[in-house]
Amino acid sequence: MTQEPKTSTEYTFVAERGDLPLLPKERLWGFAEFTFANSALAIATWAFLIGGAVGLFVGVKEGIAAIIIGNIFGVVLTSLATAVMAGRYGTEQFVGLRSQFGWNGTRLVYVLAVVVLTMGWLAVLAMMFGRSIDGLAALSSGGEANPIGVKATVASIGAILLTWFIVARGPTSIKVFNMIVSPALVLLMLVMMYLILRQNTWADLLAMQALDPPFEDRQLNFIIAIEINMAAGFSWWPYIGNLARLTKSERTAFWPNILGIFGAAALGEIVGLLAAVALGNSDPTIWMTNIAGVSVGVVALGFIAFANVTSMANILYTSVVGLRQVGTEGIKRIGWGTLLLGFCVIPLLLVGFYPQMYDGFFIFLVWTSALNSALAGIGIADYFFLRRQRLDLRALHGPQQGGSFEFIAGFNPIGLAALAAGFIIYVWLFNPQTLDNHWAFAYLTASIPSCLLAGLVHLVLTKLFARGRTWGDYPR
Amino acid sequence: MDTKDKEWLAEIERRAAVYDALGNGGEGRLSVLDYLGMLVLTAVLTVVFWTWAV
Numbered sequence: 001m002t003q004e005p006k007t008s009t010e011y012t013f014v015a016e017r018g019d020l021p022l023l024p025k026e027r028l029w030g031f032a033e034f035t036f037a038n039s040a041l042a043i044a045t046w047a048f049l050i051g052g053a054v055g056l057f058v059g060v061k062e063g064i065a066a067i068i069i070g071n072i073f074g075v076v077l078t079s080l081a082t083a084v085m086a087g088r089y090g091t092e093q094f095v096g097l098r099s100q101f102g103w104n105g106t107r108l109v110y111v112l113a114v115v116v117l118t119m120g121w122l123a124v125l126a127m128m129f130g131r132s133i134d135g136l137a138a139l140s141s142g143g144e145a146n147p148i149g150v151k152a153t154v155a156s157i158g159a160i161l162l163t164w165f166i167v168a169r170g171p172t173s174i175k176v177f178n179m180i181v182s183p184a185l186v187l188l189m190l191v192m193m194y195l196i197l198r199q200n201t202w203a204d205l206l207a208m209q210a211l212d213p214p215f216e217d218r219q220l221n222f223i224i225a226i227e228i229n230m231a232a233g234f235s236w237w238p239y240i241g242n243l244a245r246l247t248k249s250e251r252t253a254f255w256p257n258i259l260g261i262f263g264a265a266a267l268g269e270i271v272g273l274l275a276a277v278a279l280g281n282s283d284p285t286i287w288m289t290n291i292a293g294v295s296v297g298v299v300a301l302g303f304i305a306f307a308n309v310t311s312m313a314n315i316l317y318t319s320v321v322g323l324r325q326v327g328t329e330g331i332k333r334i335g336w337g338t339l340l341l342g343f344c345v346i347p348l349l350l351v352g353f354y355p356q357m358y359d360g361f362f363i364f365l366v367w368t369s370a371l372n373s374a375l376a377g378i379g380i381a382d383y384f385f386l387r388r389q390r391l392d393l394r395a396l397h398g399p400q401q402g403g404s405f406e407f408i409a410g411f412n413p414i415g416l417a418a419l420a421a422g423f424i425i426y427v428w429l430f431n432p433q434t435l436d437n438h439w440a441f442a443y444l445t446a447s448i449p450s451c452l453l454a455g456l457v458h459l460v461l462t463k464l465f466a467r468g469r470t471w472g473d474y475p476r
Numbered sequence: 477m478d479t480k481d482k483e484w485l486a487e488i489e490r491r492a493a494v495y496d497a498l499g500n501g502g503e504g505r506l507s508v509l510d511y512l513g514m515l516v517l518t519a520v521l522t523v524v525f526w527t528w529a530v
Contacts, residue, residue, distance in 0.1 A: 011487055021491050024502070065529030069522050076518055084506060089495060222530065249504020258517070389500075393492040398485060 018092030018242070018325050021393050027090065027248045031256055034247050038240065038260035040182035043189075044311040045128060045284070045304055046121070047265055050232050051272020052282035053362040057225045059209040062218075063273045066225035067266050074233015075262040077451055078372070079254055081379030082241035087253020089391050093241030094326050099391060099472065100382045100458075101419075103400040104410030109419070110326045113371050114238040118319040119343070120357075120364045122160060123350035125308045127358040130156030130351070131285040132305040139289055139297050147285070148355045156351040159305075160344050163312040167320070168337040177310040185307055188300060189271045195291050196274050208277045214435055220442050227430065228362050229269070230447040231369030236261055237376060239318060283359075316343065366432035373447035374422020377455030378415055386462055386474050395473065404473035412472065414461040422454030 015022045029037065054063045085096055097106045131145075134152035138145035146152065166177070196205070213221045240261065244253035272284060279287040284304065289297040320340055324332055331339070350357055357364065383389060395404035407413065430437045430446035440449075466472050 015491075020487065021495070023491060023494055024498075062529045065525035068525045072518050072521050076514055080514075088502075088505070219530070249502070250506050251504040251510060254506060254510070254514075393495060394488055397488045397492075 015090070018095060018321075020397060022090030022245055024090070024248065027246055029247045029252070031252050034243070034252055035256035035260045038243060038256060039264040041239070041243070041314070042261045042264035043182055043185045043268055045125065045185075045307050046311065047268025048272035048275075048284040048304075049124070049128065049361060050228065050265075050365070051269035051274075052276035052284060052287070053228060053365075054225045054269065055210065055273045055276035056212045056282050056362075057210055057214065057221045057228070058218075059207075060274060060277050061206045062222050063210075063225060063277070064270055066222060067229050067269045067273065070226040070229020070231075071233045071262050071266050071269075072258075073448065074230045074369075074373075075236065075257055075265075077376045077380070078234055078237045079240060079244075079257040081376040081383070082237060083244035083253045083257060084250055085379075085383050085389075085391065086241040086245035087247050087250040088389065089393060090245050091391065091393065091396060092245065092325060093238075094322055095396050096241070096391065097379075098396055098400070098405040099387065100378055100412065101415040102405050102407040102410045102412040103403075105407070105412050105416055107326045107328075108411070108416070109375065110322060113368075113375060114319050114322060115343075117235065117238060117368050117372075118315050119346045119350075120361075120368070121315055122163070122312055122344070122347035123354075124358055124361045124364070125312050126156040126159040126163075126347060126351050127152070127355060128285060129159035129305045129308040129312075130154075131283070131358070132301040132308070135285045135289055136298055136301040136305070139294050139301070145286075145289075147283070147358075153352060153355065155305075156355075157348060159309055159312065160347055160351065163309055163316055164337075164340050164344050166309070166313045167317045168340055177313060181307045181310040184303060185268075188303060189268060191296075191300075192271050192275055192288075192291065195296075196271075196278055199291075200278055205274055205278060211277060211280065211282060217442070220437070223442050223445060224430075224435065227369070227441075227445050227447060228366060230373070230445060231362075231366045232265065232269070233262070234369045234372035234376060234447060235365065237372040238322075239315075242318070242322075316340065319343070363432050366430075369447050370423045370426035370432070370450060371419070373426065373450040374419050374454035377422060377451035377453070378418050378458045380451075381418075381455035381459040382415075382462075385459055388475060390475065392473060402470065404469055406470040407472065414466060415458060417461065418454045418458035421457045422450040425453045426450040 011020065012026050014020050015026060051067070054066055058066060082093055086093055094106055094110055097109060101109050130152035131147045133155035134147060134149065135145045137151060210221065215221055240257060247253040275287045275291060276282040279290045281287050281290070285301065288300045288304065292300050320343055323339070392404060400410065426446045428438060429441045429444070429449060462472070462474060466474055
């Protein structure tokens with residue numbers, strides 16, 4: 001059990017940190033504030049990377065459609081699974097998850113879904129920082145850029161260490177960066193759009209073809225592009241529940257995700273797609289120098305490097321705060337700075353020894369969807385269909401041992417089996433590593449079947465086998 | 477159970493009771509229209525952009 005303050009202000013602080021459910025009067029955000037907050041989260045440099053990756057598979061017209069279709073499915077399903085529950089009860093996302101996986105199962109899910117995702121993104125964004133710095137140096141000196149050279153690697157390592165330093169100083173320093181970067185990224189996108197449209201007509205852009213389509217079958221390439229964007233939409237699963245709990249109502253917790261996350265991410269990805277296809281390279285650190293010329297290119301690359309550190313600081317902070325929530329007593333005893341540094345070790349190794357990850361980053365992104373889509377399906381089945389939108393806050397926040405979410409030693413085997421089923425069907429339909437696919441993938445995608453199957457397995461097995469108070473205490 | 481634990485459980489109880497009192501009511505709950513809106517929005521965007529692109 002957590003430490004116990006005495007005044008209501010102290011309890012509010014503890015609730016904000018996630019140990020207690022936030023009461024409606026303690027919530028901060030209305031519709032406009034939440035829309036702005038999650039737009040700021042979605043407008044990040046990874047949008048350029050994802051848009052560029054889409055351009056490898058399909059041309060501009062199909063790419064725009066894939067961005068819209070993939071993201072709307074991913075964001076709607078993820079918001080239903082996480083934001084609605086958090087908006088109604090104000091409960092921290094991973095505390096709420098105890099009702100689906102048990103209090104120990106939640107720790108396992110956290111490691112699989114959040115730690116792995118965050119470490120991967122930290123490495124990719126650090127490499128983007130390194131390439132920006134390398135490109136910037138080449139532009140300034142008139143030399144050749146070398147994206148996997150020593151200069152870029154050292155800069156990438158520096159980016160991770162700088163992020164560690166910023167986050168170790170606390171959330172205030174991150175907030176300062178956010179207030180500068182989000183509006184500036186919108187401005188940068190508008191400038192990029194202007195420069196692209198100055199060189200090409202809209203009709204020319206729409207007629208442009210894919211950079212490197214892997215298959216002759218255009219529909220298959222289109223579905224892979226949709227799958228990449230679904231993965232991008234589902235990749236918000238670890239983050240949006242804990243933002244939505246700060247909103248004043250259930251409706252406010254849901255709809256701003258469509259305006260903010262879907263709208264902003266789609267806009268950024270479309271700019272990335274247009275630039276990549278028009279300029280013949282999916283890497284933003286290269287097309288920015290091609291499109292903008294030396295002077296604007298230097299500014300743009302410098303800013304991209306800066307913006308990457310901000311995105312890295314945001315995800316590192318969120319993940320390590322969550323890690324302390326779900327972690328064991330041993331993890332909670334580790335100092336903040338040491339824990340952050342420990343979290344950065346694997347990204348540092350990836351940057352140093354696996355720089356090829358950057359060019360195939362979408363492979364890593366799509367792997368994460370094999371888990372996130374299944375998690376969304378389980379969340380929807382559990383909250384809407386099994387619990388009929390009723391959560392037992394006393395059981396979620398009270399002592400866990402012997403409580404409603406004990407299951408077997410704190411693990412819900414049904415939830416975990418459903419997660420495994422979703423993951424397996426995903427990989428059976430579509431292997432992100434090799435792009436090998438079952439014929440059904442071209443009609444169904446992989447994320448949607450994974451989401452549906454995981455939800456169905458959780459629903460049916462829970463109805464059949466989950467009996468008794470310590471097995472989730474499901475209503476009958 | 478010591479005094480601190482009792483105080484902590486009482487705070488959980490107090491907060492849970494607030495939500496119990498709200499029940500299925502409360503301001504800003506998602507209605508059938510909201511869920512229908514999500515379905516229609518997703519379907520319309522999918523059909524329109526799929527038809528446009530393919």
